[in-house]
Each structure stands twice: as structure tokens, then as C-alpha cells.
Amino acid sequence: MALIEIDDISVAYGTPPKTVLDGVSLRIEEGEFVCVLGQTGCGKSTLLRLVLGSEKPLTGRILIDGVEHHQPDRTRGYVPQKYSLFPDKTVLDNITFGPEVSEFSFLGHFTPRFFRRRRELRGAAFDYLRRIGLRESDSRKYPDQLSGGMQQRVAIAQALMTKPRILLMDEAFSALDPGTRRGMQELIRELWKATGTTILFVTHNTQEALRLGTRVIVLAKESPERGSGVKLDLPVPDPCFEEEIPHLVQRLESGAGWQASISLHS
Amino acid sequence: MSVGFLLIHAKPHRTSAMLLSWALFVSGIAMYLYVAQQRHRDNPEERVTPTIAQMARGMYDAALKPAEDDEQAAEGGTMLQRFWNSMLWKDTKATARRFIYSMLLLIPAVLLGLHMGLFPYIGAFFLRFVLFFDKIIALSLLPILFIAFGIDELAKIMLIVIGVTPTIILDTFNLTRGVPNEQLVKAFTLGAGDFDAAYRVVLKQIMPRVLNSIRLNLKSVMLFLFAGEMIASTDGLAFRIALLRRHMGMDVIIPYVLWVALLLFLVDFGMRVLNRKLHPWFQES
Numbered sequence: 001m002a003l004i005e006i007d008d009i010s011v012a013y014g015t016p017p018k019t020v021l022d023g024v025s026l027r028i029e030e031g032e033f034v035c036v037l038g039q040t041g042c043g044k045s046t047l048l049r050l051v052l053g054s055e056k057p058l059t060g061r062i063l064i065d066g067v068e069h070h071q072p073d074r075t076r077g078y079v080p081q082k083y084s085l086f087p088d089k090t091v092l093d094n095i096t097f098g099p100e101v102s103e104f105s106f107l108g109h110f111t112p113r114f115f116r117r118r119r120e121l122r123g124a125a126f127d128y129l130r131r132i133g134l135r136e137s138d139s140r141k142y143p144d145q146l147s148g149g150m151q152q153r154v155a156i157a158q159a160l161m162t163k164p165r166i167l168l169m170d171e172a173f174s175a176l177d178p179g180t181r182r183g184m185q186e187l188i189r190e191l192w193k194a195t196g197t198t199i200l201f202v203t204h205n206t207q208e209a210l211r212l213g214t215r216v217i218v219l220a221k222e223s224p225e226r227g228s229g230v231k232l233d234l235p236v237p238d239p240c241f242e243e244e245i246p247h248l249v250q251r252l253e254s255g256a257g258w259q260a261s262i263s264l265h266s
Numbered sequence: 267m268s269v270g271f272l273l274i275h276a277k278p279h280r281t282s283a284m285l286l287s288w289a290l291f292v293s294g295i296a297m298y299l300y301v302a303q304q305r306h307r308d309n310p311e312e313r314v315t316p317t318i319a320q321m322a323r324g325m326y327d328a329a330l331k332p333a334e335d336d337e338q339a340a341e342g343g344t345m346l347q348r349f350w351n352s353m354l355w356k357d358t359k360a361t362a363r364r365f366i367y368s369m370l371l372l373i374p375a376v377l378l379g380l381h382m383g384l385f386p387y388i389g390a391f392f393l394r395f396v397l398f399f400d401k402i403i404a405l406s407l408l409p410i411l412f413i414a415f416g417i418d419e420l421a422k423i424m425l426i427v428i429g430v431t432p433t434i435i436l437d438t439f440n441l442t443r444g445v446p447n448e449q450l451v452k453a454f455t456l457g458a459g460d461f462d463a464a465y466r467v468v469l470k471q472i473m474p475r476v477l478n479s480i481r482l483n484l485k486s487v488m489l490f491l492f493a494g495e496m497i498a499s500t501d502g503l504a505f506r507i508a509l510l511r512r513h514m515g516m517d518v519i520i521p522y523v524l525w526v527a528l529l530l531f532l533v534d535f536g537m538r539v540l541n542r543k544l545h546p547w548f549q550e551s
Contacts, residue, residue, distance in 0.1 A: 052451065052455070054447075054451050071454065072451050072454035072455045073454060073455065073457075074454075074455060074456060074457040076455055077455055077456075078448075078451055078452055078455040080448040080451075080452070082446070082448065083446040083448040083449055083452075084448070084452065086449065086452075086453075086467060086470075086471070087471060087547055088470045088471050088545065088547050088548075089547075097456055098456035098457050099457075101453075101456060101457050101458045101462045101466060102456070102457025102458070106461070106462075106465070106466075142546070142547040143547075144547070144549065158456070159455070159456075162455075162456055162457055164455070
């Protein structure tokens with residue numbers, strides 16, 4: 001049984017309803033790094049929100065490990081493009097928030113066990129800080145004192161701290177400059193290899209999808225009346241060497257029916 | 267050539283800005299002193315524009331002499347003891363008590379606004395009613411309140427509740443709705459339940475703005491409180507001002523008004539400092 005089973009889903013918004021996704025089916029196995037690619041408005045983020053459970057499909061169903069989930073929970077970590085950290089919490093408190101909130105009730109915060117556990121969690125959070133390349137002194141900073149790249153690093157650590165089976169990333173690196181973005185791509189690959197978490201990564205950048213994913217799914221609009229469907233499901237060799245990327249980009253874009261110029265920026 | 271001083275891009279020097287900010291105060295005081303002096307020259311019994319000396323004497327009596335109805339209080343004692351027994355302190359205490367009750371009643375208003383913004387069924391149940399209630403002019407309800415709740419404290423407190431809580435509820439509701447959905451989804455994916463999402467994520471994020479909203483409504487709270495005190499009360503700062511009006515006691519009314527303004531300024535300042543200390547992450551835009 002696949003970890004994520006997306007079974008013939010359709011989604012429509014507005015009045016009169018405008019179909020966004022139409023008959024999309026996918027199976028994602030445990031440990032895969034799947035990138036969902038497509039032009040703006042093709043329903044990539046909608047697909048991710050459906051897997052997250054924050055939206056419901058009009059038809060079809062989504063199973064996580066064989067079970068339907070109707071709202072977000074800790075089986076699926078989430079890193080959005082914006083608002084990924086809690087602005088009122090320091091970096092350290094953001095990272096430890098997940099385990100603290102899931103292990104202790106409000107009153108539980110006043111027990112000696114909480115303070116013991118908190119010390120352990122802080123130790124683990126400092127380990128993550130080092131892995132994502134932040135200094136210990138950064139732990140006391142608030143999110144708005146960090147750069148965009150640092151914020152997204154912390155958001156990834158925050159999501160991984162609860163050890164989710166699936167990590168959903170929605171254009172998580174889109175707002176970053178090319179240099180920082182490249183660093184983040186290497187980081188997420190390393191963390192994926194180290195933790196074995198299944199990752200569903202939404203992006204509109206072809207090269208990013210090919211650098212990161214073990215599989216690239218392309219969503220494309222069927223017609224103005226019908227919503228997007230899976231146009232291409234391309235396995236990517238692991239490791240994928242840089243010199244292979246132009247060839248893969250060409251294959252991908254010809255398969256998806258795009259003009260190459262739309263997505264050749266890195 | 268530097269930018270002209272009346273243009274948008276003008277950059278006033280620190281000293282000029284400081285001088286400008288005090289200019290209206292100084293000219294206002296100067297004008298008052300001039301008018302008072304002129305009127306006293308024409309009529310030595312003039313009571314509408316008391317001189318500084320008369321106001322100082324009036325304030326001295328109010329702040330350091332025992333209240334009229336306090337027969338047991340002695341005239342002597344230290345300055346502080348005399349102040350504790352004074353009319354000014356007694357009135358301030360009475361008004362402050364009502365003010366604190368009113369502020370405490372704003373806590374349920376904030377919680378209601380939070381729940382309305384987060385839980386759709388609670389929002390659907392209350393929103394229309396609160397919106398309607400917000401449009402009612404609280405002062406127009408004053409006679410009804412006095413009939414329904416009597417002329418005791420309850421009517422005055424209810425006046426403030428009716429006047430201010432709908433605004434605070436709606437402000438909190440809007441602030442709650444303004445928290446990005448990503449934050450809620452994120453909290454759930456980290457293992458938070460509804461209670462955690464409401465109190466550990468959303469309430470903590472909106473709290474500095476809620477405090478600001480309450481701070482901006484302080485004047486409304488005081489307005490309703492004063493209206494209640496002036497109409498039906500036996501103590502309090504507004505009661506005293508209304509009472510002294512009958513005797514043309516401008517030498518005490520003016521210092522009382524300034525005292526109220528000072529107190530309100532201190533509460534506002536205190537809330538701003540508290541907000542900064544409690545929420546160091548919050549940058550007011």
C-alpha cells in the first residue's frame with residue numbers, strides 16, 4: 001500500500017464553479033521525494049492542501065497510509081512559502097513548539113516533568129540548529145530578526161522536530177535569492193536522506209524540481225473548461241548529476257508541452 | 267538649496283521638532299493667563315477664569331484637606347496622610363474602582379472576539395448581534411439602564427460595557443481573522459489542538475494589537491464612566507466636577523480636568539510600556 005494515495009480527485013472553486021483539478025490520481029510511496037511542477041494557477045498548491053487535509057475534494061479521496069484525514073495533523077509536516085514561523089516565539093521556542101504542544105496540556109506546562117522534557121527538547125533543537133547552519137546565539141532571536149533563508153531553515157527544523165512521516169512544502173524556497181535557494185536545496189536533500197521522510201514539494205521551477213525530486217509530477221490544464229490533470233510523471237535518477245539536468249529539463253518541458261523559456265531560471 | 271520647511275520631504279531638526287511640539291501648550295497657557303488677568307482687572311470677583319494662584323489654592327484644598335464628608339479625618343498628619351484623606355484621593359479611588367471593573371469586563375469581550383473569529387459556529391451565532399449592538403448609542407440607553415439597574419454601580423458599569431465591549435469584540439474578531447491561515451494549519455501539523463491553536467498561537471499573536479485597541483478605547487471608557495458619574499453618583503472625579511459646576515468652582519474644576527488627563531496619560535503610557543515588555547517581538551507599524 002502506498003503512503004499517499006490520491007484517487008481520482010476533482011476540485012472546483014467559485015460561482016459558477018471553475019474546475020481546478022480534474023480526475024487527478026497519484027500514488028506516492030514511503031521515502032519518495034516528489035516534486036509537483038506546473039505553471040501558476042494549475043492547482044499545485046491545491047493538491048498540497050488536499051494532502052494536508054486543510055481542504056476537501058469535490059469528488060475522489062485521499063488516503064494517508066490507508067486512512068482518510070479530514071484536517072491537518074502531526075502525521076504531515078508543513079512548510080509554506082510565507083508565515084512559516086510563529087512571530088511571537090523565539091527560534092528555539094518555534095522549534096520546540098511541536099513536541100511541547102503535543103506532549104503537554106496547558107496545565108502540564110507547570111509540572112516538573114515539563115521542565116525536564118523541555119531541557120531534552122532544547123538539546124535536540126540545538127542539534128537541529130547546527131544541522132541547518134544556524135548559531136546558538138540565533139536561538140534567542142525572533143523570526144523577524146532573521147533573513148528569509150534563515151526563517152525557512154528554522155521552519156524546516158520546526159516541521160522535522162515532530163518527526164512527521166510526510167513533509168509538505170509549498171513553494172518553500174520561491175521567495176529566496178538564487179544563492180540562498182541553492183543552499184536550501186542542498187539542505188533539504190541532506191535532511192531527506194538522513195530522516196527518510198516522504199517529501200511532497202510544490203514548485204514552479206523546473207530545475208529545482210529536477211535537482212530535488214526522485215520523481216517529478218507535472219500538472220497541466222487539459223482545457224479552459226476542464227481543470228488540471230497529471231500531464232507527466234517523470235522518475236529522476238538518484239543521484240541526478242548537474243550535466244543531466246538540461247536534458248531532463250528538455251524532456252520534461254517537451255512532455256508537458258511548455259515553452260522552455262518559462263522555467264529555466266534557477 | 268535644502269527642502270522647504272512646509273514640504274513633505276522636510277526633515278525638522280530634533281530641537282525644532284521639540285520646540286514645535288510644545289508651542290501650542292505654551293501659547294495656550296499664555297493666552298489663558300492673559301485673558302484671566304484682563305478679566306480679573308475688570309472684575310476682582312471673577313470666577314470663570316481663575317488665576318494660577320486660585321487654582322493652586324483650590325487644588326491644595328482638594329488634595330491636602332480632608333474630604334467634606336470625612337469627619338473623622340484630622341487636619342494634621344504627614345503630607346501623604348493628608349492626601350489619603352483628601353477629596354481628590356477619595357474621588358480618584360472611586361473612579362479608579364469603576365474603571366478597573368470596566369477593564370476587567372473587557373477580558374470576556376476579548377475572549378468572545380477570539381472565539382468568534384476562530385470557531386465559525388460561534389461567529390455565526392454572535393456576529394450579527396454584536397454588529398447591531400455596536401450601532402446602539404450607549405448614552406441613549408442611559409435612562410433605560412438607570413430604570414433597569416438602578417442608580418448604583420451596576421448601571422454605570424453596564425453603560426461602559428454597552429459602550430465599549432462591542433468595539434473590543436469586533437476589533438478582536440477582526441484581528442483573529444487577520445492571522446494567516448498558514449499559522450493555524452502549521453500549528454495543527456505540529457500537534458496543536460483547537461485550544462492550543464486558539465490560546466497558544468492566535469491569542470498570543472493578536473494580544474499586542476488587542477492591548478493597543480483597548481488603549482485607543484480608554485477615552486471611550488472614561489467618557490461613559492464620566493457620563494454615569496455625572497448623572498448618578500455620590501463620589502468620583504466626574505461627580506465632583508459636576509458638583510463644582512453648580513458653584514462655579516472653576517478653580518477646582520480646571521485642576522481636576524488636568525488631573526484626569528494626567529491619569530489617563532499615565533494609564534496609556536503604562537499600557538504601552540507593558541505591551542513592549544510583554545511582547546518584545548511586536549513591531550508597531
